[in-house]
Amino acid sequence: MSFRPPPCRRVTRSGWICWVLLAGLALLVADLPAAAPSHDKPSAKVDDPGTDLWRFVRRRAPELRSLAEKGAIGPVTTQVKGVDTSVLINDKGQEWRLYRHRMLIPISAIVLGTVAVLLLLLYLAVGRRVPDPRETGKRLLRFVAYERTLHWFMAAIFLFLGVTGLTILYGRPLLIPLVGKESFSAMASASKEGHNLFGPLFLVSLLLFLQRFWRRNLYSRGDLRWLIRLGGLLGGDSPPAGFFNMGEKMLFWLLIAVGLLICASGLVLLFPNFGQGRLLMEGAHLIHTLGAVLLLATIMAHIYMGIATKGAMDGMKGGYVEYSWARHHHREWADEEEKKGRVLSEEEVRRRFGEARKIGVPEREAGT
Amino acid sequence: MIAQLIDGPLWLFSAWFFLVVALWRLLVILFKGRPKSLAKPRNAPGGALATIFRRFLPYPEFRKVSRVRFWAGYAFHVGLLALLFFAAPHVEFLSQRVTGFSWPALPHWAFEVAAELALGGLLFLALFRLMDPVTRFISSTGDHLASWLVFLVMLTGCFALWRSHESLRLLHLFLAELLLIYFPFSSLMHALTFPFSRGFTGAVYHRKGVNI
Numbered sequence: 001m002s003f004r005p006p007p008c009r010r011v012t013r014s015g016w017i018c019w020v021l022l023a024g025l026a027l028l029v030a031d032l033p034a035a036a037p038s039h040d041k042p043s044a045k046v047d048d049p050g051t052d053l054w055r056f057v058r059r060r061a062p063e064l065r066s067l068a069e070k071g072a073i074g075p076v077t078t079q080v081k082g083v084d085t086s087v088l089i090n091d092k093g094q095e096w097r098l099y100r101h102r103m104l105i106p107i108s109a110i111v112l113g114t115v116a117v118l119l120l121l122l123y124l125a126v127g128r129r130v131p132d133p134r135e136t137g138k139r140l141l142r143f144v145a146y147e148r149t150l151h152w153f154m155a156a157i158f159l160f161l162g163v164t165g166l167t168i169l170y171g172r173p174l175l176i177p178l179v180g181k182e183s184f185s186a187m188a189s190a191s192k193e194g195h196n197l198f199g200p201l202f203l204v205s206l207l208l209f210l211q212r213f214w215r216r217n218l219y220s221r222g223d224l225r226w227l228i229r230l231g232g233l234l235g236g237d238s239p240p241a242g243f244f245n246m247g248e249k250m251l252f253w254l255l256i257a258v259g260l261l262i263c264a265s266g267l268v269l270l271f272p273n274f275g276q277g278r279l280l281m282e283g284a285h286l287i288h289t290l291g292a293v294l295l296l297a298t299i300m301a302h303i304y305m306g307i308a309t310k311g312a313m314d315g316m317k318g319g320y321v322e323y324s325w326a327r328h329h330h331r332e333w334a335d336e337e338e339k340k341g342r343v344l345s346e347e348e349v350r351r352r353f354g355e356a357r358k359i360g361v362p363e364r365e366a367g368t
Numbered sequence: 369m370i371a372q373l374i375d376g377p378l379w380l381f382s383a384w385f386f387l388v389v390a391l392w393r394l395l396v397i398l399f400k401g402r403p404k405s406l407a408k409p410r411n412a413p414g415g416a417l418a419t420i421f422r423r424f425l426p427y428p429e430f431r432k433v434s435r436v437r438f439w440a441g442y443a444f445h446v447g448l449l450a451l452l453f454f455a456a457p458h459v460e461f462l463s464q465r466v467t468g469f470s471w472p473a474l475p476h477w478a479f480e481v482a483a484e485l486a487l488g489g490l491l492f493l494a495l496f497r498l499m500d501p502v503t504r505f506i507s508s509t510g511d512h513l514a515s516w517l518v519f520l521v522m523l524t525g526c527f528a529l530w531r532s533h534e535s536l537r538l539l540h541l542f543l544a545e546l547l548l549i550y551f552p553f554s555s556l557m558h559a560l561t562f563p564f565s566r567g568f569t570g571a572v573y574h575r576k577g578v579n580i
Contacts, residue, residue, distance in 0.1 A: 145496065145499045145500040145501070146436060146496075148499040149492065149495045149496040149499045149500070152495045152498075152499065153491060153492050153495055156491060156495070157491070185533065186533040186535050186536055189527070189530070189532050189533055189536065190527035190528075190533075190536055193526055193527050193528075193529050193530070194523070194526060194527055197480070197483055197484065197487065197526050198487070200484055201484060201487065201488045201491075204488060318501075
């Protein structure tokens with residue numbers, strides 16, 4: 001078989017036209033400065049209208065507003081009516097996120113951790129304080145069943161909110177390395193639902209607590225003296241106090257004030273459908289977290305006092321306290337109760353409990 | 369494996385177990401009858417129905433003392449009833465697996481209110497049971513167990529509200545299944561027996577001339 005060259009084809013008129021057009025296009029492309037990118041020359045800066053658009057979108061106000069007023073652009077409108085619905089990108093949100101991650105979380109963790117460690121060290125160093133080792137065998141009724149229930153009702157809700165709130169706040173850095181992302185996701189979801197659900201219950205418990213105890217927590221004579229002597233830390237013996245001492249009164253009003261603040265800010269976060277903007281929500285978030293950290297630290301100290309002081313928890317468990325404990329911490333109240341003849345012997349208390357157990361008669365509960 | 373067990377056989381077992389044992393207990397109560405009263409009747413037969421409804425309110429003597437428990441009790445029971453039969457996930461679950469037909473569910477806000485009432489009421493009552501020496505004395509371990517089990521079932525149900533995690537839903541379902549199995553042996557049976565006990569007491573005392 002010999003090689004045969006392909007036969008020459010005749011170029012048609014349309015073919016000529018195509019060739020001419022292609023050559024012209026090649027010349028045109030070669031002549032364009034931007035067509036061939038040159039690495040040794042700086043590229044020309046071209047204003048991209050998209051950049052301006054997104055910068056405006058990010059900042060929105062006041063640039064857009066002033067431009068709209070000048071008539072340079074149309075007003076920012078959206079068919080969805082509501083707070084911030086015309087905002088596509090919110091720079092403040094990013095700022096808030098960074099603040100939360102870089103400031104709020106580490107600083108609050110340091111505060112809570114420091115308080116916990118200090119209290120633990122104090123407990124290890126001092127141990128359980130025994131104000132008066134003499135057991136007199138006498139008892140005083142300090143809290144009735146309703147008051148004890150109310151206290152533990154609030155305590156249970158507060159602890160639940162504390163655990164779920166801390167899971168939401170510190171979960172990412174602390175729990176993900178321990179339990180993994182998937183488990184943490186479920187934990188965080190459960191914590192959020194539980195926190196949202198129990199938040200309003202905390203408000204209810206707070207109001208019931210206020211209604212029950214506010215009168216006994218009003219300032220009375222001698223409270224300042226108690227405070228100056230720091231409840232006996234300075235000057236030896238414990239200064240006289242009424243039913244509640246100044247420390248307990250301060251805790252009560254702090255709990256009420258900060259608790260209400262936490263509840264109010266929590267409700268702002270819980271119901272975003274009432275027209276509050278992002279800025280208000282961020283402020284509420286900040287107040288909520290700072291208030292919660294303050295209360296958690298305070299309640300840690302409260303728990304420490306309950307555990308570390310012998311006899312302090314008795315009143316909140318069974319209602320009755322040892323007379324010597326009452327005399328040591330609440331001398332004025334103990335003296336008043338003694339004058340009223342309300343000091344009971346241990347046998348009497350046992351007998352009353354025994355009677356209650358036998359025939360179903362409630363314990364003597366003054367004030368119920 | 370565990371998920372399939374909870375979602376399938378264990379659910380069927382606990383549901384049937386609850387139905388059969390609870391029904392059996394009810395039949396035993398109904399067929400047991402009551403001893404014949406030898407006392408001369410002071411009233412015509414009746415009084416059962418009135419007592420069933422009258423006992424929805426506390427005795428006047430106890431109204432002030434038991435005020436908080438009364439409201440907490442109603443908050444818990446009404447909230448629980450609303451959650452059990454009208455929470456949207458429950459309506460869906462029951463219609464798909466039990467009844468075969470659906471009914472209107474609570475809107476989300478009403479669900480939240482019902483959950484708050486039920487959880488708050490039960491927590492308060494469960495703590496009062498521990499704190500009050502009388503109720504503590506007359507409560508058995510089973511009573512405490514029943515209270516806290518119901519509380520846990522409700523709590524995990526709220527955790528799983530948005531059904532975002534299968535593990536949370538399964539945890540709730542598992543606890544509900546345990547509750548169904550425990551229910552017929554516990555004081556929770558009062559949910560089914562209260563009309564009989566009230567009616568019986570009312571009828572007996574009415575016959576003796578006492579309206580309670």
